[in-house]
Amino acid sequence: MDQPFFFHALKVDDKACIGCSHCMNACPTEAIRIWNGKAVIDDNKCVDCGECFRVCQVNAIYVEDNDFEQIYRFKYRVALFPAVFVGQFPEEIKVSQIYSELHKIGFTHLFEVERAVEILNESIVDYQENKENELPIISSFCPAIIRLIQVKFPSLVDNILRLGTPSDIAAHFYKQKLIDEGIPVNEIGIFYITPCAAKIAAIKNPVGEEKSIVDGAINLNRLFNKVYRNIKQATEDVLISQATELFSYEVLWTLTKGESSRVKGRALAIDGINSVMEFLEKVENREVHNIDYLECRACKEGCAGGILNPQNRFLTVERLNKRVSLNLKKNKQFSSSGIVNYKEYLNEKMILDKLVPRSMMMLDSDMALAMKKMVKAQKIEAELPGIDCGACGAPSCKALSEDIVKGDATLSHCVFVQNVLMQNGEINMETAFAIIDKIWGEHKVVKGSIKSGK
Ligand code: SF4
Ligand code: SF4
Structure with missing residues (x-):
């Protein structure tokens, strides 16, 4: 039977490639060959981890993302963004400045993906109660890891958590909320601000779902540059954002240990694709025992290490932690933003279809x-x-x-x-x-x- 088509967000610019082979040596799935002096990526082996992008010295590997202008195809334009986007900005920049700027450049609505964490977390704990599930349960959060397991560790496919990610749950919620407010569905565009290429690929070609609820992915790096430049050039602070800031520990969920620290039982967090591969090999060979949950992220420091983040990953983690503790110190109350009212609806939407292995060979x-x-x-x-x-x-x-x-x-x-x-x-x-x-x-x-x- 033919394998389903895999969309990839990472491409090689033949004109820029000098055939140095750095990417070939860095690729964890051996997806790259050098032919006629140029790097060639094998679609069946690539998992969109971005390691090739990191090592190319001449920027010959690029991320094929959606043009920002595409948001204007819709009358109501929702920016769905992860906390690491805010983590790119220096601490002196207020969250309200960032949100206001997002509105000024064209988004009509804003929503932080981590607002869906609470609901997802409860569902994960329920999922853990089902004794029929293979252990360890492997998080479904990182799309590069899902693809890695499908192509390189097919025997572990059934261990992948069959629940969606915070961004998908947040997208389902926000779309339905706007529909309930009377907005026609074809006028709503949901755009995820992505720190990585794997998420772009997952939106275009989702695993465990027929079609993504998200309408497009916006390159976080490009958006940051646009917003930061505007904030720096602004002569006065015109705050037009009504969005409430998310400031609780959910903000840290996409970082290393953010997820594993909130599930039940013995949970480990492993980051960096090579470390993940090393550990999954042990799991596959049954060399490690009694682990209930594995949080595996292709990037070091989780989403803070995504290839489309312009800032250093350690600084991003530090900034987010500071913003959270500052807000908690001020004793701000967490606003659920109404997502809990949609819990039943979202519980249904977050279940993924059974995943299938894809032979790497x-x-x-x-x-x-x-x-x-x-x-x-x-x-x-x-x-x-x-x-x-x-x-x-x-x-x-x-x-x-x-x-x-x-x-x-x-x-x-x-x-x-x-x-x-x-x-x-x-x-x-x-x-x-x-x-x-x-x-x-x-x-x-x-x-x-x-x-x-x-
Ligand atoms: S690292 Fe860059 S220049 Fe070198 S072979 Fe790969 S794509 Fe080409
Ligand atoms: S994105 Fe990752 S898997 Fe794909 S070619 Fe690059 S290094 Fe290899």
């Missing part, structure tokens, strides 16, 4: 053939030098052996094999150079060309 859509190819790939891998040098344009000897059985590469892509073939007279120097050119680009062996990217 993708060696063949026919399972029997895929197994045969896997055995063949293992044999090929045993013949390769095993030093994972990357000269073949694949990140490891294992990855090259898989490419060979898929028909995407040949044994002669390995420089060591090439040497043996040349010694045996099976290929000549010209052929060997042609192979290298095919992988690294025609001009790669010319001194200096690596910098120009030609």
Whole structure:
């Protein structure tokens, strides 16, 4: 059966790419190859974690997001934003200034996603009561982690919590609230201000839902620059926001330990995609026991470490903590903003469909053939030098052996094999150079060309 299509938000700009292979070596799922001197991302393996984006020195990896102007397709434009957006601003900037500016640039309504945390948290605790659920329950919060489990840890798919995220619940609530106020549904646009690429991908191609309730994703970095510039240039403080500030501990939910500290039983928080992979391997091999809940986030420090956040993640965490404790000190009362009145409706909406594994190997859509190819790939891998040098344009000897059985590469892509073939007279120097050119680009062996990217 064909696998469903995976939308990806991270793309390679061929003109800017210099084929340095940093992204290939950083990709945790071995989704990148170098072909003709350019990085190529395999859609079936990419999980939109953004590690390639972080390491590219020439900004050749970019995030394909929605244009800000798209919000004007709707008469009522809701900005759904996570607390980390506020955490980008220096503490001297008041939340009311930020909210007012969001209104001035075009949003008619604002809503913080963390307002949905309380309701979700109660549902998670209820979910934990069901003894039929596989343990440990793995949080469904981070879309990159869901995709990672689907492609790399298929045996753990059933451990993923089948409840939506605060942003989805908040979106369901706000849309329904406006409908109840008499606004036609086709006039309401809900836009999530995203700190990461994985969320953009999840909105365009949701997992566990047919269609996302969110109408579009706005790049947090771009929006921050717009809002911050306007606040700095403003000659007077015109506060037009009526929104009430969210100031309780829910604000910290998207940060590391924000979720695990609020669920029942023994819960661990793991951040950073490589650490998550290391831990999930232990879970898969049953090397760790008696864990009830796993909060796994692809980014270090949770959403504060998202690739679209312009500010340092540690400063973001510090700022949010300060804002929370300052507000709590002032003894402000938490306003539920009416979301609790929609609890029953939201409980129904937050349940996700059963998730399906997606074989990372993708060696063949026919399972029997895929197994045969896997055995063949293992044999090929045993013949390769095993030093994972990357000269073949694949990140490891294992990855090259898989490419060979898929028909995407040949044994002669390995420089060591090439040497043996040349010694045996099976290929000549010209052929060997042609192979290298095919992988690294025609001009790669010319001194200096690596910098120009030609
Ligand atoms: S320039 Fe290097 S790191 Fe950037 S996309 Fe190309 S190969 Fe990857
Ligand atoms: S987003 Fe992550 S998984 Fe996808 S190609 Fe980049 S590093 Fe690999």
